[in-house]
Amino acid sequence: MKPWSLIRLWPLAILPAALLLGSCEAPGGISPIFPAPVSPNGQDIYNTYIGISIPAIIIFLGVELALLWVVIKYRRSAQPAGYVPPQIHGNTRVEWAWTIVPLIIVLGIAGYSFNELQKDFQPVSNYDFEVVVSGHQFGWNYTYPEGFTIHQEGTLAGDVTPFVVPVGKLIRLRMQGTDVIHSWWVPAISGKTDAVPGYDNFTWLKVDREGTWRGECAELCGAGHSTMQIIVQSMSQYNYDQWVRKQQAAQK
Ligand SMILES: [Cu+2]
Secondary structure (H helix, E strand, O other), rough: OOHHHHOOOOHHHHHHHHHHHHHOOOOOOOOOOOOOOOHHHHHHHHHHHHHHHHHHHHHHHHHHHHHHHHHHHOOOHHOOOOOOHHHHHHHHHHHHHHHHHHHHHHHHHHHHHHHHHHHHHOOOOOEEEEEEEEEEEOOEEEEEEOOOOOEEEEOOOOOOEEEEEOOOEEEEEEEEEOOOEEEEOOOOOOOOOOEEEOOOOEEEEOOOOOOOEEEEEEEOOOHHHHOOOOEEEEEEEEHHHHHHHHHHHHHH
């Protein structure tokens, strides 16, 4: 095969990327891109993801394009017969540069993500109220300060019962596990937080608009793991208060 007939196959190279991006809107929440964040911690995680991914993609494209350029421009068939390229042993200055620059980039990423961990993955104390979230095989229970519990039993047959929150309130989630380790994850709202038996973990949310968001248990926890869907529904304080009264009446 002549080199140029190979190059004409370039659309094949971008096919996987095109397929991946084409599935962005696929039902079931499978997407390489996070949904629009609706809680400050979700926003910060999103910013961290974008802040690291965009420079990484630019560097990747730069390296690959430079590689392609060298492969094509200096291919053997474009050189005179018997051509031997210059035999260079090394270049100390270039070697220092490609050691130091990646080191700075990696340390930058480490500092950036560590800062985000310190900011949004600590237990909050200025919360409006706390909900105890308990994971079990296979579902989630949400116990509210008023004393009632919402059972979000896992299923693939349809939507699970939503975990209802009021808009704009800072809610601390106390994560617990009753059997094995689960992990509560709603990408638009917060990072993954493990629900561990015998140990309380904390996360929080402060949803800024009304709506419904989906998540999943993010820790393989047994045969029914995939049924552990999460739905968070946020509503106005007025509607929320009415909803609370209804739950209290139903669970008396
Ligand atoms: Cu689970």
